[in-house]
Amino acid sequence: MCLFNVKDGFLEAVVRGYKLGLLTTSDYNNLCQCETLEDIKLYLTGTDYGPFLANEASPMHTTTLVDCCTRKLVADWRYLRENAGEPMGRFLDYCTYGHMIDNVVLIVTGTLHERDVQELLEKCNPLGMFDAIASLAVAQNMRDLYRLVLVDTPLAPYFSDNLTHEDLDEMNIEVMRNTLYKAYLDDFASFVHRIGGTTGEVMGEMLSFEADRRALNITLNSIGTELTRDDRRKLYANFGLLYPHGQAELAVAEDFDQIRSAMEKCPPYQAIFSRLGLGETQMLDKILYEEEVRQLMNTYEQQFHYGVFYAYMRLREQEVRNIMWIAECVAQDQKNRVQDGIVFTY
Amino acid sequence: MKALMLGVWAILALPSFLLLLYLLNVDLAYLFFLFKNISPYFWSALGISLCVGLSIVGAAWGIFITGSSLVGAAIREPRITSKNLISIIFCEAVAIYGVIVAIILQTKVEAVKPNADGSYGLAAANAGYAILGAGSVTGWANLACGLSVGIVGSSAALSDAANSTLFVKILVVEIFASALGLFGVIIGIIMAGNANFTAQG
Numbered sequence: 001m002c003l004f005n006v007k008d009g010f011l012e013a014v015v016r017g018y019k020l021g022l023l024t025t026s027d028y029n030n031l032c033q034c035e036t037l038e039d040i041k042l043y044l045t046g047t048d049y050g051p052f053l054a055n056e057a058s059p060m061h062t063t064t065l066v067d068c069c070t071r072k073l074v075a076d077w078r079y080l081r082e083n084a085g086e087p088m089g090r091f092l093d094y095c096t097y098g099h100m101i102d103n104v105v106l107i108v109t110g111t112l113h114e115r116d117v118q119e120l121l122e123k124c125n126p127l128g129m130f131d132a133i134a135s136l137a138v139a140q141n142m143r144d145l146y147r148l149v150l151v152d153t154p155l156a157p158y159f160s161d162n163l164t165h166e167d168l169d170e171m172n173i174e175v176m177r178n179t180l181y182k183a184y185l186d187d188f189a190s191f192v193h194r195i196g197g198t199t200g201e202v203m204g205e206m207l208s209f210e211a212d213r214r215a216l217n218i219t220l221n222s223i224g225t226e227l228t229r230d231d232r233r234k235l236y237a238n239f240g241l242l243y244p245h246g247q248a249e250l251a252v253a254e255d256f257d258q259i260r261s262a263m264e265k266c267p268p269y270q271a272i273f274s275r276l277g278l279g280e281t282q283m284l285d286k287i288l289y290e291e292e293v294r295q296l297m298n299t300y301e302q303q304f305h306y307g308v309f310y311a312y313m314r315l316r317e318q319e320v321r322n323i324m325w326i327a328e329c330v331a332q333d334q335k336n337r338v339q340d341g342i343v344f345t346y
Numbered sequence: 347m348k349a350l351m352l353g354v355w356a357i358l359a360l361p362s363f364l365l366l367l368y369l370l371n372v373d374l375a376y377l378f379f380l381f382k383n384i385s386p387y388f389w390s391a392l393g394i395s396l397c398v399g400l401s402i403v404g405a406a407w408g409i410f411i412t413g414s415s416l417v418g419a420a421i422r423e424p425r426i427t428s429k430n431l432i433s434i435i436f437c438e439a440v441a442i443y444g445v446i447v448a449i450i451l452q453t454k455v456e457a458v459k460p461n462a463d464g465s466y467g468l469a470a471a472n473a474g475y476a477i478l479g480a481g482s483v484t485g486w487a488n489l490a491c492g493l494s495v496g497i498v499g500s501s502a503a504l505s506d507a508a509n510s511t512l513f514v515k516i517l518v519v520e521i522f523a524s525a526l527g528l529f530g531v532i533i534g535i536i537m538a539g540n541a542n543f544t545a546q547g
Contacts, residue, residue, distance in 0.1 A: 020422060020508055
């Protein structure tokens with residue numbers, strides 16, 4: 001705490017400044033009143049997104065709006081990453097490996113469906129780009145994928161031997177994504193605990209929520225598929241509130257009620273599920289997002305730790321998702337549903 | 347947990363050290379004679395250097411903690427810079443306290459002839475110890491004070507950037523923190539008040 005500001009004090013203050021520019025509830029209410037995409041663009045020009053939206057020509061599409069907003073996040077992140085010392089630089093890189101995994105899976109899936117590589121590259125998350133990402137399209141199976149491209153990236157340690165014997169098809173790609181993500185979460189958690197101190201505590205909590213959330217989503221998505229219970233168990237991370245007993249119960253759950261009873265044995269998740277009502281599954285995503293945003297905003301209560309950087313990235317992404325939802329509702333003339341999809345930050 | 351282990355270690359260290367000396371047949375009386383004959387000018391020089399040195403470490407620490415946060419937060423909210431310089435000034439005051447007490451202490455040091463066997467008279471020995479004590483008190487108190495004011499100042503800058511009504515409240519916390527340095531100065535001056543190398547008896 002006393003020596004944190006030597007290397008990282010300036011950037012912590014900068015990122016807190018960025019966080020002050022997040023859209024508030026009144027901003028979202030004003031955006032919901034907009035009639036066209038031009039109105040949305042006009043309103044957003046008065047917020048922190050101004051310089052990134054100002055030169056866009058009308059007519060606006062939702063994709064251009066979302067691209068401009070994402071460009072702001074990328075510009076902010078680049079500033080932070082370029083000015084970061086160590087170990088903050090490594091921490092910031094760790095935050096982006098999740099996006100790298102998503103990009104790899106996107107390109108591999110797109111190539112499987114015979115899409116054009118350039119088109120896929122444009123859809124990739126800019127925070128997770130690396131050199132040679134375009135050559136992913138050349139790989140025919142997982143061993144090539146690893147040997148040709150991924151061995152030089154930070155994702156290399158997350159590939160284990162049993163992963164590289166598979167062919168690339170739909171099911172195996174999803175299993176690959178979740179295996180990589182599990183290894184990434186374990187690695188990230190051990191990294192922040194090595195840093196220790198407030199960073200270890202704050203990030204430990206957020207990563208365990210992320211691990212539990214992914215366990216829940218994997219279980220929900222694999223009900224009724226041919227994924228065996230053991231395989232499912234192998235995709236859960238090795239930490240989190242549900243580790244190991246909750247995960248053992250989740251692994252054998254076959255429908256939503258069993259999942260719900262497994263999760264409700266854990267007091268924080270019982271509070272979340274009690275807001276859900278009986279038999280509902282649609283609102284689960286939104287409630288999990290709200291819980292995540294609540295935890296992310298809580299990281300700003302403490303000073304002298306790295307959690308605020310991770311939280312800023314996640315909060316901006318949530319904001320871009322909100323803007324996309326509002327823009328889509330406006331573009332498709334479904335304004336009555338606009339309040340359903342927004343997760344308020346302030 | 348770590349603090350508990352450290353406390354237990356500290357309590358066990360001194361008796362075990364003395365036991366070691368006894369077992370090794372070390373002549374404790376001779377060790378005490380050596381300690382008694384260390385010149386009081388050594389102790390007073392040590393006291394004065396601790397006073398200035400630790401005060402400046404405290405002030406510098408506080409200034410860099412506050413300054414880096416202030417500069418970063420001012421990128422977004424330039425209005426905070428002028429008010430938050432108060433935090434920097436509080437830290438700087440800590441260094442000035444150290445310099446003032448050091449100057450007071452060094453005016454007390456006067457040359458005194460030692461006795462025939464090399465030891466110094468009672469007044470000189472007492473004055474040496476008093477100046478050591480006064481300097482240490484001021485130095486350590488200012489170190490803690492500077493560090494405390496620095497951390498609070500950093501939080502003050504960041505919360506002022508978020509909500510400008512918070513600054514005055516946090517300033518009250520900083521004022522309490524800066525009182526710690528004054529406590530050190532007061533005790534230091536009281537301790538050194540009676541120090542007189544050339545007193546009779």
